Amino acid sequence: MISASSQQSDARADAAIRHDWTQEEVLALFQLPFNDLLFRAQLVHRQYFDPNKIQLSTLLSIKTGACPEDCKYCPQSGHYNTGLKKEKLMAVQKVLEAAKKAKDAGATRFCMGAAWRNPPEKDMPYIVEMIEGVRDLGMETCMTLGMLSGSQASILAEAGLDYYNHNLDTSPDFYGNIITTRTYADRLTTLAHVRDAGIKVCSGGILGMGESLQDRAGLLIALANLPKQPESVPINILVRVPGTPLESAREVDGLDFVRTAAVARIMMPKSYVRFSAGRESLSEEIQALAFLAGINSIFMGCKLLTTPNPDEDHDFQLLNKLGIAPEAVTLPGDDLVKEQTVIQKVIDNRESAADAPYYDAIAAGRVTEKPEMQDTL
């Protein structure tokens, strides 16, 4: 039997930030008995985070479809016919209206995603206006716009962008099976530009694309062994969108997702580990286990770019049942949002769920129908 003190000393070692993880070590974590793995992950989690707090974000697609990249999971790729209605870059004012609604509903971070290989120079001034406008609302900002040059990253940093999302998606070895129009090295270069510009990094991956356990380990190693670990690590479950090459991929086992989240928590103790796409496919019980494993960030109630997400009422009910509350954050201008204020907003929002507080791209007619769309932020 493993003693409690030996498990606690494992946890202390786990909580040190390491950048030298090996495949062998990570596979050993995956192969721990489930209870031992969750116990270790929870011990690590408690060293850096309040286990009963969660970070809430809202995500908006600001430019939809017609992407020249060939990511096999993505309905926004112009390579696949998924029935998605393409949309040009949204007007700045519309974006700010959506951000205001999200803020009123309790979200503290507003994420904006555009289906680009890289942002066109002509659109950069609008992107800057969006960042400045959302920050003026007192929210944290996050963007995902594809590959960035060093100078574009500097422009975004200057505008005040807090986070940039650019996922590694999968392991270096498996990557070529999923995307051929840009390389793993391209992705790492963009992450380096983002980091060098002083923007916080959001980077993660997707489970369920046909990858092996070794590939899941390889993805987490690639993230954890970056010179500085990402502040935010989204772990997605593939949403199998008809018309994409992965429409018939095998379903991800919920417990495998929980295991991956726990291993990510142990390897990246100070990162927010976010459950992004695919959450709606999991039961409340699996989601509760995922929180126990160290997931401490979710997208609330909104459409994930073009992907359905559990509606906000269900989210609030589940968080209430588990006694998990939105965390207080320091927002731009050092305006500390009092936790109670955020919680009250969440409660108010629950009581008026019919008011549809989140911007709904589908209801607004920006997307033709809702073929299960994949977002991977």
Ligand code: SF4
């Ligand atoms: S994941 Fe991003 S880069 Fe890849 S096809 Fe979709 S929108 Fe384009």
